[in-house]
Each structure stands twice: as C-alpha cells, then as structure tokens.
Amino acid sequence: xxxxxxxxxxxxxxxxxxxxxxxxxxxxxxxxxxxxxxxxxxxxxxxxxxxxxxxxxxxxxxxxxxxxxxxxxxxxxxxxxxxxxxxxxxxxxxxxxxxxxxxxxxxxxxxxxxxxxxxxxxxxxxxxxxxxxxxxxxxxxxxxxxxxxxxxxxxxxxxxxxxxxxxxxxxxxxxxxxxxxxxxxxxxxxxxxxxxxxxxxxxxxxxxxxxxxxxxxxxxxxxxxxxxxxxxxxxxxxxxxxxxxxxxxxxxxxxxxxxxxxxxxxxxxxxxxxxxxxxxxxxxxxxxxxxxxxxxxxxxxxxxxxxxxxxxxxxxxxxxxxxxxxxxxxxxxxxxxx
Amino acid sequence: xxxxxxxxxxxxxxxxxxxxxxxxxxxxxxxxxxxxxxxxxxxxxxxxxxxxxxxxxxxxxxxxxxxxxxxxxxxxxxxxxxxxxxxxxxxxxxxxxxxxxxxxxxxxxxxxxxxxxxxxxxxxxxxxxxxxxxxxxxxxxxxxxxxxxxxxxxxxxxxxxxxxxxxxxxxxxxxxxxxxxxxxxxxxxxxxxxxxxxxxxxxxxxxxxxxxxxxxxxxxxxxxxxxxxxxxxxxxxxxxxxxxxxxxxxxxxxxxxxxxxxxxxxxxxxxxxxxxxxxxxxxxxxxxxxxxxxxxxxxxxxxxxxxxxxxxxxxxxxxxxxxxxxxxxxxx
Ligand code: SF4
Numbered sequence: 242x243x244x245x246x247x248x249x250x251x252x253x254x255x256x257x258x259x260x261x262x263x264x265x266x267x268x269x270x271x272x273x274x275x276x277x278x279x280x281x282x283x284x285x286x287x288x289x290x291x292x293x294x295x296x297x298x299x300x301x302x303x304x305x306x307x308x309x310x311x312x313x314x315x316x317x318x319x320x321x322x323x324x325x326x327x328x329x330x331x332x333x334x335x336x337x338x339x340x341x342x343x344x345x346x347x348x349x350x351x352x353x354x355x356x357x358x359x360x361x362x363x364x365x366x367x368x369x370x371x372x373x374x375x376x377x378x379x380x381x382x383x384x385x386x387x388x389x390x391x392x393x394x395x396x397x398x399x400x401x402x403x404x405x406x407x408x409x410x411x412x413x414x415x416x417x418x419x420x421x422x423x424x425x426x427x428x429x430x431x432x433x434x435x436x437x438x439x440x441x442x443x444x445x446x447x448x449x450x451x452x453x454x455x456x457x458x459x460x461x462x463x464x465x466x467x468x469x470x471x472x473x474x475x476x477x478x479x480x481x482x483x484x485x486x487x488x489x490x491x492x493x494x495x496x497x498x499x500x501x502x503x504x505x506x507x508x509x510x511x512x513x514x515x516x517x518x519x520x521x522x523x524x525x526x527x528x529x530x531x532x533x534x535x536x537x538x539x540x541x542x543x544x545x546x547x548x549x550x551x552x553x554x555x556x557x558x559x560x561x562x563x564x565x566x567x568x569x570x571x572x573x574x575x576x577x578x579x
Numbered sequence: 580x581x582x583x584x585x586x587x588x589x590x591x592x593x594x595x596x597x598x599x600x601x602x603x604x605x606x607x608x609x610x611x612x613x614x615x616x617x618x619x620x621x622x623x624x625x626x627x628x629x630x631x632x633x634x635x636x637x638x639x640x641x642x643x644x645x646x647x648x649x650x651x652x653x654x655x656x657x658x659x660x661x662x663x664x665x666x667x668x669x670x671x672x673x674x675x676x677x678x679x680x681x682x683x684x685x686x687x688x689x690x691x692x693x694x695x696x697x698x699x700x701x702x703x704x705x706x707x708x709x710x711x712x713x714x715x716x717x718x719x720x721x722x723x724x725x726x727x728x729x730x731x732x733x734x735x736x737x738x739x740x741x742x743x744x745x746x747x748x749x750x751x752x753x754x755x756x757x758x759x760x761x762x763x764x765x766x767x768x769x770x771x772x773x774x775x776x777x778x779x780x781x782x783x784x785x786x787x788x789x790x791x792x793x794x795x796x797x798x799x800x801x802x803x804x805x806x807x808x809x810x811x812x813x814x815x816x817x818x819x820x821x822x823x824x825x826x827x828x829x830x831x832x833x834x835x836x837x838x839x840x841x842x843x844x845x846x847x848x849x850x851x852x853x854x855x856x857x858x859x860x861x862x863x864x865x866x867x868x869x870x871x872x873x874x875x876x877x878x879x880x881x882x883x884x885x886x887x888x889x890x891x892x893x894x895x896x897x898x899x900x901x902x903x904x905x906x907x908x909x910x911x
Contacts, residue, residue: 242598242616244824249690256672256687280687280695282673290684297646297686297784300833304688532835538869540862540907 301357312362329382352523395427423461445492481515515578593813626774633778656792671790676773686786700773853899
C-alpha cells in the first residue's frame with residue numbers, strides 16, 4: 242500500500258521542550274519569545290529526551306527540536322588532545338549548547354550524542370561564575386562554540402552577544418567562537434574586542450556541497466568574514482577538516498585562492514590546518530547512523546583510539562595544504578594539527 | 580510495516596474495514612488482523628495489556644519491526660477540555676503514566692494538522708482532580724458501563740470514559756509563560772498509551788511512534804455505546820491513514836543500506852579465498868560497504884578482482900594479506 246502524498250518534516254524547532262526548573266529564567270523567556278508558533282512542552286530534565294537510547298540522529302536532524310535546560314556539574318573542560326590549542330597554555334572548552342543546526346556528514350557530534358535535538362543551557366550566569374573563579378588563578382583561552390555553531394543560532398539564542406559582553410569585561414579571558422555560518426546580522430550586533438576570536442571553518446565548494454548539508458556556501462562565508470574584518474574582529478580561518486578525495490588538492494588550492502581574493506590575508510589573526518581524524522568510538526556510532534556516507538565509511542586506518550587517513554597520506558595532505566597556505570599567510574601564523 | 584494497536588474490538592473494527600484487514604492466527608491470545616504492510620492487534624484494556632500486546636507482536640519473528648516501520652496507537656479518550664468537540668482527533672506529544680509518573684515523548688518530526696495533546700495514561704478509569712505540583716492524584720474506579728448493543732461492557736474494559744481534571748501548578752505559583760497555561764488544557768486521558776510506548780521503545784525509535792486519540796467524552800460519566808465508538812474511529816481513520824501512509828513510505832525509503840544475500844555470499848567467499856582473519860574480514864566488509872556507497876555496486880568489480888588475482892584459495896594468511904592490500908588499494 243503506497244500513498245500518493247509525500248510526508249513533510251516539521252521545520253526545525255517546531256517543538257521546544259523546556260525544563261520545569263528554568264521556565265522562568267530570563268534567557269528562557271527571551272528565547273521562547275522568538276518562537277511564538279512553536280509547541281512548548283514542559284519536561285523534568287533534558288536527558289529524559291536527549292539521552293534516550295535508540296534514537297535516530299539522522300531523522301531528528303531533519304527536524305530538530307530545541308531543549309531548554311539548566312546545566313549542572315562541570316562547566317569548563319580542558320582541551321582534548323585531538324583539539325588544537327593555538328599555543329595557549331590554559332586551553333578550555335565549554336558547552337552551553339549541544340548540537341548544531343547544520344548537518345555535516347563528518348561531524349563528530351553524531352558520534353557523541355544520542356540525539357540530534359539541540360540542547361541549550363540557559364544558565365549562562367553559572368558558566369560566567371566558574372570562569373571568574375579560574376581567571377582568579379590564571380588567564381584562560383576558551384572555545385565556546387565547540388559542540389555547536391553558536392553564531393548560526395544567534396538570532397534565536399542571543400548567546401554570542403552575552404559571551405562577548407562578558408569577555409570584553411575580562412581581559413584575561415580570550416574566547417574563540419567557531420562557525421561555518423554566514424550570519425551577517427550577528428556580526429552587526431556583536432562588538433569586536435582583541436580577546437574575541439571569530440573562527441571560520443572553510444571547506445572547498447565540492448566538500449561543502451556534498452557533505453556539509455544546510456551550511457552556507459564558501460562565498461557567503463567569505464563575505465561574512467569580510468564584514469567581520471571590516472568591523473575589526475580578530476578572525477581565524479580553519480581549514481579543518483580537510484577531506485581526502487582524488488582531486489582534493491586542486492579543490493583546496495582553488496578554495497584558498499578564492500579565500501584570499503575575497504579577504505585580505507594580512508588581516509587574518511591566524512589559520513589552522515587539519516586533516517580529518519576521528520575517535521574510534523565516535524566513528525563507530527557515525528557509521529551506524531549514516532550507512533550511506535562515503536566520508537563516514539571510508540576505510541580509515543586506526544591507531545591509538547583514532548581513525549585517520551594513514552600517516553603517509555595524512556602527512557602528505559597536511560604538508561601540501563601548508564605549502565599552499567604559506568603563499569598567503571606567514572608560517573608562524575599557521576597552526577597545524579599533526 | 581505499519582502496526583496498529585487498539586484496546587477494544589469496537590475501536591479496531593472501523594480500521595479493519597478501512598484497510599480491509601483479514602484475521603490471522605492469534606498471537607499469544609491477541610487478535611491480529613493483517614493486510615501487508617498493515618497489521619492490527621487488539622491488546623485489551625490497560626497499559627499492561629497494551630505492553631504485553633506490543634511485546635508479543637514485535638518479538639515474533641514475522642512482525643519484528645525495523646527502521647522503516649511505524650507503530651500507531653489508536654483509541655478513544657476522555658478530556659476535560661470542552662473546546663475539543665467530540666470526535667476531535669488528538670496526536671500525543673507527551674504521555675504521562677499516572678501509576679509511575681513517568682513521561683514518554685514521541686518525536687514530533689512530521690508536519691501535521693492535528694491537535695497535539697498530552698495523554699495521561701491511567702491504570703484504571705479515574706475521577707477527581709490532580710495537583711501537578713506534586714502530581715497528587717486521586718483515582719477511584721467507577722463501575723459505570725458502556726453499552727455495546729445489548730452487551731454491557733464493564734467500564735474498566737473500556738478505554739475512554741475517564742474522568743479527571745488536572746491542575747497544572749500550585750495556584751500560588753505564578754506562571755510567567757503563557758504557553759504553560761494554554762498547554763494545561765490539552766490533556767486527554769486513556770488507559771494504554773504509556774504501556775504501548777514503554778514496550779515499543781524496545782523495538783522502535785521515538786520518531787516511529789504515533790499516538791492518536793479521539794475525544795469520546797468529557798469525563799462526566801456519560802455512557803458510551805459500542806456504536807458511538809465505532810463512528811468516532813470510523814470518522815477519523817481516513818485522516819489518520821492519509822497521514823501515516825506517506826510517513827511509512829518516507830521511512831521505508833530511508834532504511835539503512837544493508838548487503839543483499841548475494842553480496843554477503845560473495846563477501847564470505849572472498850574472505851575464505853584470502854584466508855582473512857576475523858579483524859580483516861571486518862575491514863573487508865567496511866571496504867566493500869564504502870565501495871558500494873561510492874559506486875552503487877561492488878560485486879562486478881570484486882568478481883573481476885578475484886578472477887584476475889585469486890586462482891585458488893591462498894596458501895596462508897600472509898599471502899591472503901598481500902592480496903587484501905592489493906584489493907584495498909584498487910578499491911580506494
Ligand atoms: S558546523 Fe560543525 S558542529 Fe555543526 S554540523 Fe558541521 S561540523 Fe558539526
């Protein structure tokens with residue numbers, strides 16, 4: 242029995258789950274006011290939805306729900322060995338939002354979380370209090386958009402603004418907001434500061450079109466970067482992850498060329514390069530989730546808990562990418578993940 | 580496969596007629612009706628019966644669900660909300676089991692035009708009020724009855740005539756979000772949904788589960804006849820079918836890629852010819868999976884490789900390893 246009709250998916254955030262405890266939190270009220278049409282559902286704790294076993298990350302990605310919750314426990318985490326620390330001694334990351342509106346096939350989040358729904362911890366004041374405690378001991382470099390793309394959500398959450406305001410008032414704190422967005426409106430409302438780094442991940446057009454679903458194309462990202470630079474932001478460019486394909490090098494070269502035709506290389510704070518690598522546990526789940534992805538099912542080589550292209554190919558890709566980048570950016574401003 | 584569960588035969592009858600289902604052998608004493616891809620099982624009243632019914636069907640090898648299948652619960656319900664007309668069709672967005680206070684959440688992924696509601700599943704027909712700040716509920720079994728023609732069906736057998744009102748928060752607690760006060764009015768009460776969900780979550784993912792309730796009464800003790808139940812469901816089954824069939828098609832089209840029997844046989848033959856270790860067999864499977872995604876098929880090229888390279892089974896594991904590397908290189 243087949244139907245002549247086609248099923249349609251709800252728009253993202255058609256349903257918002259709200260933890261009882263933060264129903265009256267100002268950030269909850271602010272966020273909900275931006276979703277007048279969404280169905281709101283009260284819940285006890287976010288994990289009764291988010292952490293259920295046996296959910297479909299892939300189907301939920303088609304129509305992710307929003308979950309507003311309160312964060313407890315640990316707020317700050319020391320950078321993992323697979324992360325780039327950009328030469329910062331006290332490198333931390335934090336997770337005030339879990340999951341992302343984009344849908345990159347290689348994204349580690351699908352190996353990390355049971356659900357593709359997006360959890361937003363509204364109690365930012367508790368994050369700020371923890372940071373202040375640490376800042377009393379040492380300066381801090383903090384990645385705040387690690388498990389999400391905060392800038393892409395700015396019109397809905399307004400969190401980047403809050404983080405920037407806090408960071409501006411704490412000179413010992415440097416934050417990195419990593420993004421693939423082309424959210425010009427967000428750039429308009431944010432105020433630049435020397436301790437706020439906006440870090441754009443760029444991928445070749447081929448990669449973006451094939452594997453970075455729902456993300457803005459390269460040229461849109463570049464025009465947003467241009468705007469950010471004009472406004473005086475510190476901008477980092479991340480060519481990470483670089484994905485292997487037979488013609489990866491020519492696509493990469495073309496992308497770098499386009500990038501620096503659009504934006505002045507001299508104004509870039511720094512750049513990073515990293516060839517795709519992923520932890521074993523994540524890849525295992527990703528493969529289960531995405532049975533039809535060439536990226537996820539590439540026969541990677543494995544050692545020390547990490548899957549990668551094999552040391553020979555990885556080194557070759559890294560050094561070729563570096564050589565191309567060096568034509569535009571001085572060596573000391575290029576950070577390489579090896 | 581679309582598996583529908585109802586509590587009562589009078590709820591099932593219009594569905595059986597609509598889809599032209601045929602009686603099958605009972606499963607653990609539960610009546611089953613089928614016409615591929617639709618199956619309907621009558622669980623009997625109450626969440627425990629519902630859970631046993633779901634488990635019985637889903638654990639039988641013929642009806643074990645997979646990623647492309649869906650489960651649908653259809654039944655009548657009571658509500659205190661007078662703005663919902665009798666016969667209103669509700670889609671459950673949250674289910675609360677009133678004996679455990681456990682909440683269940685089907686994923687609300689697909690667009691629809693139904694009214695969404697919270698379904699409160701009670702172990703017995705209920706009257707009285709519930710204060711949700713502690714969710715203190717008072718339940719008492721009412722021995723009223725519904726009339727199915729000349730046959731009297733005991734109230735406890737009927738999913739429907741439940742009477743209760745819910746006060747969502749302490750009156751002292753100010754509700755600053757308007758949506759809360761709107762939301763509280765959309766409660767429906769039944770006796771099965773939580774049992775269905777509880778059992779179904781072992782077999783289905785939350786986006787595969789759908790709970791439809793048709794308002795039959797306002798929990799005021801009104802007696803319901805079998806004929807009333809029949810027409811309530813019969814008036815709504817068309818709408819439900821129109822919505823679930825495309826969802827089923829969509830999920831069927833998204834079934835994960837698996838190897839066919841022929842592909843599996845070739846994989847095994849290759850592993851044997853190359854004398855691969857268990858871990859290398861695993862790698863081979865991964866490589867062929869990758870090749871299939873990329874090129875749509877691996878059998879032709881693998882047969883060709885075997886023909887050109889492997890005249891007979893490799894003498895030892897080392898030789899096999901050498902050919903495996905060669906295969907890997909040519910398939911990457
Ligand atoms: S933008 Fe980043 S976080 Fe978002 S899906 Fe892509 S890789 Fe994941």
